[in-house]
Amino acid sequence: MKQVNYIIFFFIFLMKVSLCSAQIRYLEAFKYQGKTKAEIQKERYIAREERKEAREKRKIERMEKKRIKKHHKQLQDKKTYKRMKKTLKKAKMYNENKREFFLIRWFKYKRKVR
Secondary structure, three states: OOHHHHHHHHHHHHHHHHHHHHHHHHHHHHHHHOOHHHHHHHHHHHHHHHHHHHHHHHHHHHHHHHHHHHHHHHHHOHHHHHHHHHHHHHHHHHHHOOOOOOOHHHHOOOOOOO
């Protein structure tokens, strides 16, 4: 009885997947229906150019952020910069749910509980 249920489930799954893929193909065909090959190529070219422009814009924004961060770091003195690095490392450890080095955990000061 279990095998029959698995077989029925498998065929239903296959039919559903084939229907979804058929719908996607139909929609893609409908998107370009009634257009010449040149028009389709032009649309694709325009979309490609838009993606390129967006990529360049993101790259410029990233470079600007890096420049601002670098300037901020240069403004700090040596002690402050070391402390910033240390806290950044600690924050990353907490965010990644990683523990401190085992020797640090073993030998750090523990408050006495009353």
